[in-house]
Amino acid sequence: MSLEPHPAAAIAVTGLAKHYDAVAAVAGIDFTVPAGSVTALLGGNGAGKTTTLAMLLGLLKPSAGSIRVLGTDMLRDRHRVLARMNFSSPYVDLPHRLTVRQNLRVFAQLYAVPEMEKRIEQLARELDFAALLERPAGQLSAGQKTRVALAKALINTPELLLLDEPTASLDPDTADWVRGLLERYRQERNATILLASHNMSEVERLCQQVLMMKQGRIVDRGTPAELIARYGRRNLEEVFLDIARNQGKAAQAAEQQQPVEEKTA
Amino acid sequence: MSTEILGVSPGRIAAMVRRHWYLLSGSWTRVAELIYWPTVQMIMWGFMTQFLAGKTSYVAQAFGVLLSGVMLWDSLFRVQLGVAISFLEEMWSRNLGNLFVSPLRPTEFAASVLLMGLIRTLVGVIPVTLMAWWFFGFSIYSMGLALAGFFLSLTLFGWSLGIAVCGLIMRYGLGAESVAWGSMFLLLPLSAVYYPVSVLPGWLQPIAWSLPPAYVFEGMRSVLIQHVVRYDLLAGAFALNAVYLMIGSAAFMAWFEAARRRGLLLGQGE
Numbered sequence: 001m002s003l004e005p006h007p008a009a010a011i012a013v014t015g016l017a018k019h020y021d022a023v024a025a026v027a028g029i030d031f032t033v034p035a036g037s038v039t040a041l042l043g044g045n046g047a048g049k050t051t052t053l054a055m056l057l058g059l060l061k062p063s064a065g066s067i068r069v070l071g072t073d074m075l076r077d078r079h080r081v082l083a084r085m086n087f088s089s090p091y092v093d094l095p096h097r098l099t100v101r102q103n104l105r106v107f108a109q110l111y112a113v114p115e116m117e118k119r120i121e122q123l124a125r126e127l128d129f130a131a132l133l134e135r136p137a138g139q140l141s142a143g144q145k146t147r148v149a150l151a152k153a154l155i156n157t158p159e160l161l162l163l164d165e166p167t168a169s170l171d172p173d174t175a176d177w178v179r180g181l182l183e184r185y186r187q188e189r190n191a192t193i194l195l196a197s198h199n200m201s202e203v204e205r206l207c208q209q210v211l212m213m214k215q216g217r218i219v220d221r222g223t224p225a226e227l228i229a230r231y232g233r234r235n236l237e238e239v240f241l242d243i244a245r246n247q248g249k250a251a252q253a254a255e256q257q258q259p260v261e262e263k264t265a
Numbered sequence: 266m267s268t269e270i271l272g273v274s275p276g277r278i279a280a281m282v283r284r285h286w287y288l289l290s291g292s293w294t295r296v297a298e299l300i301y302w303p304t305v306q307m308i309m310w311g312f313m314t315q316f317l318a319g320k321t322s323y324v325a326q327a328f329g330v331l332l333s334g335v336m337l338w339d340s341l342f343r344v345q346l347g348v349a350i351s352f353l354e355e356m357w358s359r360n361l362g363n364l365f366v367s368p369l370r371p372t373e374f375a376a377s378v379l380l381m382g383l384i385r386t387l388v389g390v391i392p393v394t395l396m397a398w399w400f401f402g403f404s405i406y407s408m409g410l411a412l413a414g415f416f417l418s419l420t421l422f423g424w425s426l427g428i429a430v431c432g433l434i435m436r437y438g439l440g441a442e443s444v445a446w447g448s449m450f451l452l453l454p455l456s457a458v459y460y461p462v463s464v465l466p467g468w469l470q471p472i473a474w475s476l477p478p479a480y481v482f483e484g485m486r487s488v489l490i491q492h493v494v495r496y497d498l499l500a501g502a503f504a505l506n507a508v509y510l511m512i513g514s515a516a517f518m519a520w521f522e523a524a525r526r527r528g529l530l531l532g533q534g535e
Contacts, residue, residue, distance in 0.1 A: 058365070061525045082367060086366070092363050093363075095284065097358075098287050102284075106280050109283060110281075112274075112276060
């Protein structure tokens with residue numbers, strides 16, 4: 001999979017940092033996400049992935065840096081662009097006592113979705129949860145919840161979709177089905193997707209760009225194939241382990257106190 | 266795009282009211298709770314009034330003074346609590362993250378919980394006023410238009426405190442939840458609900474007069490006992506309400522921004 005050149009970046013981040021007192025959750029990162037591509041933020045727990053996503057969404061105020069999303073300065077005008085993006089995460093939930101349909105109606109109205117009932121029926125068909133529409137959200141299984149959360153994330157047909165661990169807690173079959181759905185959505189709408197994931201096969205299948213994060217920094221980046229070749233490994237999981245455990249090429253780079261991406265550039 | 270008026274979308278506010286209306290209308294326990302406590306209070310104070318009416322000329326002269334006091338106080342308490350509970354429902358369901366990545370602005374979110382505070386109060390208090398009429402033959406509506414002024418003034422004060430409490434909980438998390446339930450009771454002794462401000466010690470009276478409810482309850486007694494509508498008291502209450510509403514809104518926005526700085530909007534919940 002190679003990264004096609006894109007005329008515009010859906011996301012452009014410069015010098016982005018988040019400090020909590022002396023702790024740097026994100027320590028000054030730069031990246032762009034080409035429009036119409038799928039990019040993954042990869043890294044272990046505490047690497048700064050969720051913090052980065054939260055800053056991109058405007059949920060968290062950065063300590064420094066700039067963020068442009070779909071051409072808009074998120075730190076100044078995020079409300080101008082929020083209607084064109086959406087988000088799903090295991091860290092948030094939908095109100096349990098409302099039915100699936102009621103929840104989707106509320107979000108459809110928040111995003112000013114035209115013909116909301118039609119859109120809800122369409123999503124229910126596409127994501128295969130029509131039978132759950134009148135069921136309270138609190139009575140759904142983990143897999144069903146993920147489908148409904150994805151429906152909420154797609155309710156406004158976003159140009160940019162930010163997903164935090166989109167297939168966490170799903171069985172392999174459902175997870176595979178979700179990946180297929182995301183791939184189709186991107187192709188049909190030329191949408192941009194940025195996802196944080198721990199699932200390496202998911203990233204290899206879906207993503208044109210991978211940003212490897214560790215301790216709040218981007219320590220490497222490239223297509224999955226480029227990274228695998230660069231580290232001399234068989235798959236992305238082994239690359240991830242090299243970086244996480246500071247072994248192989250990642251250790252050599254660390255000895256020279258230089259990110260692999262700079263060393264190999 | 267939804268229509269906006271001065272940067273505020275009525276459609277998004279309506280979406281949030283819809284969300285809470287679904288919750289309220291689908292849960293008879295929530296509706297029952299709204300009516301239960303005001304009913305208990307009204308019945309207790311109704312019997313107390315009947316008892317005292319035969320003993321003191323003050324109560325005999327204005328039978329409804331205690332009952333009106335308790336019902337108006339309850340409306341103030343319910344507005345403040347209704348605002349805070351509507352906000353807490355979002356915290357309990359871990360929904361804040363979903364809401365604040367949508368186009369919903371903090372001002373619209375605040376407007377929706379204020380509206381819900383009012384709706385919850387009307388659902389709870391109107392049946393109780395009718396029950397007071399039926400049980401004790403006292404209609405709070407006999408105060409006429411002045412009642413609308415009193416209710417509006419208390420609603421504004423309940424909103425001010427309620428929205429500040431929402432900001433506080435957003436910033437300090439569910440550990441600060443008890444403030445939602447207890448903050449209004451701190452003001453009860455100073456609000457002159459059942460007795461005039463003049464009963465308070467001299468050093469407490471200026472504090473009481475810095476609170477809109479004291480003006481409202483003094484005004485209420487004036488209507489019920491002297492049959493005079495004191496517009497000066499109503500004006501004082503509204504002037505103070507304007508100040509408190511500004512302070513409450515500013516506190517909410519400041520704590521909202523503090524929560525954004527500290528990353529508290531994502532993942533807060535039970």
